[in-house]
Amino acid sequence: MGSKPDQPPLVVIVGPTASGKSALALDIAERWNGEIIAADSRTIYKGMDIGTAKPTLTDRDRVRHHLIDIVDPDQPFTVSDFQRLALAAITDITARGKLPILVGGTGLYVDAVLFNFSFRGASDPGQRQKIASLSVDELQAALKSLGLPLPRNERNPRHLVRVIETGGAPAVRQQLRPNTCIIGLDVDRETLAQRIADRVNAMFEAGLEKEVADLVDAYGWERPPLQTIGYQEFRLYLSGGISAQELRQLIITHTLQYAKRQKTWFRRNKSIHWISKTDEAVALVTTLLNK
């Protein structure tokens, strides 16, 4: 089902963590009667509120949010699921005469919607478990014997596994979705570092440790959602490996590193309008809607 000639307007807000995406999205939503779709691989999970800086109930009361709290941490969820649900949400919001606003820091999720990725087939859980236990060298050897090419990230076990699962089918993407305005929040290094440190400290004050403990009680450490920054570090701390002080610093460091990866991802999308002030976003959205 290719893209239709006339797509309804879509506002997209991206940027590194703690850059102010949520606040800007709320602002724009209230100004133009919009609804927010979270493009975030962690806020989809129930019970992960503090550590993911999930929009508060108050915020969600002000503006309707989609794709938050939609699965339990022990349920599998993939980009493909996200794409399907996000596209449905856009259709739904538009049908009700409102403006859809896609907001998030998970670059892959955002791009799956913006470029209408065609995915290449799910993995068979049984087979996945078997091949995922192979070493990088074994995976490469397996690809060779199957006559499949190595992926670009040839030492990345996850990518190697996927090549096997898809039989080496190429990735397919379309042109950028028409009628879409992508706003990127640009925050200088020092400011972002400060905001991240403040946010992490606030998370501890808000009861992060208890949230983590509850999740671990319910699901254990092995589930993918528990590999989230702000949660995974507690494993070391709780086993006595690091002090409370070091724990906090480690989470801050990991968050900073994550923010850098996000910037790298978004940097290559030349369609993003990078801004640093709200007025610039308002101007961009105004232009989009007046077309």
Place this chain on the structure above:
RNA sequence: GCGGGGUUAGUGAAGCGGUCAAACACGGCUGACUGUAAAUCAGCUCUCUCCGAGUUCGGGGGUUCGAAUCCCUCACCCCGCA
């Protein structure tokens, strides 16, 4: 004051006569990444006129063809005896 141990690149830490600009880890920088993506993976990280060259291993002085590695000495840190 005497005896013993220590001082290595941003940090931690190997090295203990040549193959050392110096392992490894962390941190930092750059980048990749379409069904685990807040995941995962890669390159770079003393300096320069950067296929080569020049300064490093607490300071200074020696030994040696050759020293981060041995000796002397000074400084600082830790432990033991006073």
